[in-house]
Amino acid sequence: xxxxxxxxxxxxxxxxxxxxxxxxxxxxxxxxxxxxxxxxxxxxxxxxxxxxxxxxxxxxxxxxxxxxxxxxxxxxxxxxxxxxxxxxxxxxxxxxxxxxxxxxxxxxxxxxxxxxxxxxxxxxxxxxxxxxxxxxxxxxxxxxxxxxxxxxxxxxxxxxxxxxxxxxxxxxxxxxxxxxxxxxxxxxxxxxxxxxxxxxxxxxxxxxxxxxxxxxxxxxxxxxxxxxxxxxxxxxxxxxxxxxxxxxxxxxxxxxxxxxxxxxxxxxxxxxxxxx
Amino acid sequence: xxxxxxxxxxxxxxxxxxxxxxxxxxxxxxxxxxxxxxxxxxxxxxxxxxxxxxxxxxxxxxxxxxxxxxxxxxxxxxxxxxxxxxxxxxxxxxxxxxxxxxxxxxxxxxxxxxxxxxxxxxxxxxxxxxxxxxxxxxxxxxxxxxxxxxxxxxxxxxxxxxxxxxxxxxxx
Numbered sequence: 343x344x345x346x347x348x349x350x351x352x353x354x355x356x357x358x359x360x361x362x363x364x365x366x367x368x369x370x371x372x373x374x375x376x377x378x379x380x381x382x383x384x385x386x387x388x389x390x391x392x393x394x395x396x397x398x399x400x401x402x403x404x405x406x407x408x409x410x411x412x413x414x415x416x417x418x419x420x421x422x423x424x425x426x427x428x429x430x431x432x433x434x435x436x437x438x439x440x441x442x443x444x445x446x447x448x449x450x451x452x453x454x455x456x457x458x459x460x461x462x463x464x465x466x467x468x469x470x471x472x473x474x475x476x477x478x479x480x481x482x483x484x485x486x487x488x489x490x491x492x493x494x495x496x497x498x499x500x501x502x503x504x505x506x507x508x509x510x511x512x513x514x515x516x517x518x519x520x521x522x523x524x525x526x527x528x529x530x531x532x533x534x535x536x537x538x539x540x541x542x543x544x545x546x547x548x549x550x551x552x553x554x555x556x557x558x559x560x561x562x563x564x565x566x567x568x569x570x571x572x573x574x575x576x577x578x579x580x581x582x583x584x585x586x587x588x589x590x591x592x593x594x595x596x597x598x599x600x601x602x603x604x605x606x607x608x609x610x611x612x613x614x615x616x617x618x
Numbered sequence: 619x620x621x622x623x624x625x626x627x628x629x630x631x632x633x634x635x636x637x638x639x640x641x642x643x644x645x646x647x648x649x650x651x652x653x654x655x656x657x658x659x660x661x662x663x664x665x666x667x668x669x670x671x672x673x674x675x676x677x678x679x680x681x682x683x684x685x686x687x688x689x690x691x692x693x694x695x696x697x698x699x700x701x702x703x704x705x706x707x708x709x710x711x712x713x714x715x716x717x718x719x720x721x722x723x724x725x726x727x728x729x730x731x732x733x734x735x736x737x738x739x740x741x742x743x744x745x746x747x748x749x750x751x752x753x754x755x756x757x758x759x760x761x762x763x764x765x766x767x768x769x770x771x772x773x774x775x776x777x778x779x780x781x782x783x784x785x786x787x788x789x790x
Contacts, residue, residue, distance in 0.1 A: 354671075354672060355670075355671030355672055355675065355704070355707075356704075358671075358672055358675050358676075359671075359675055359700065359701075359703075359704040362675055362679045362696075362700045363697060363700050363701065363704075365679075365696075366679070366682070366693045366696035366697035366700055367693065367697055368693070369686075369692045369693035369696065370691075370692065370693030370694060370696075370697060370753060371693075372692075372693075456641075457650060457651075458643065458645075458650050458651055458654050459654075459691075459754065460651075460754050460755050461691070461754075506755075527651060527755075527760075527763070528651055528763070529650075529651065530650055530651065
């Protein structure tokens, strides 16, 4: 017993180190991925309050720019509306009736945003009270922003496109070929479109848009333009694109609510389970 | 002012600076994901030469935990801080002469001289950032990128720390 005590005393620094490091790593692993946002909800509430105060203040400095952006978006939408109203044909109306309304959009403000980590998250000032749930898409006027991964009553946490875990289906607008849109953690202005077959002709300057195969996002939302591509290990292109939006200036976004999302997911689940 | 209070205030000021300023650093393009200096470890670096390993570990654990709570990824800074606190005595014995190391004085550019302070702070910063970025990336894939992040962030952190020292430390 005495020996044991002497041993502990002699190596108390090292033992304490092991204990504290163990605690830290346990915390790290426990909170890995999405769950990390769920801990310390009380602290999160305080934090989000501070952040929204901070973003209220900093918001004044970019009011002019925001207004310009909103005006531009208004104009674009009005143009699009005009265009569609003039162009609607009998078949269009028929398909609309067939499809019903597929998506609704809810405006939100970004209260916290990071761009310099490997797993970047955003916080929005809308939550369960406004009907936000996990796995809803988030878009801005100039591209895809991310996916909601956690919600509280008044706030939502969004996994940013600038997150190593982020993956959605996207396609080349010109040829319509599908790929996976993701981020390689290097530059907040660039993303990767991978798994595009090698035979597909790619050109620098091509537009990349969402495919609609990820049920969270509507089809045809522009993501960015191709700036560089190379063939990676045999059969696939790895395409580097410049993102349309600047994630550092992100202030107003839209949360996308897919009306048939649950139905689609359920159907998928029912179809897959029996074969496993 | 008495010493413990002074020390707590310094820690609070450094952590606040880290959370409010350096965690929100806005740099251009690629630099943004490569330069993310953690300057608050200056507190750990400054603690007296003769501080025991146990007190160093306790201080670094609390320090890391505080920063973790505000950066939304629990455990990363804590783990990196605890490791840095654990290796600090070994680094000081390597770099600081024996008669100096028994004194109860805070480590600063004035007590060590610029060259040795840089060497010492850079070693600690390197160990800290290496752990931090590996835990953050959580893989050995793209090793060179993590290493480059470590190097650039450590250099940035030490330069900022020296500036803080020059501005806030009064020459005794």
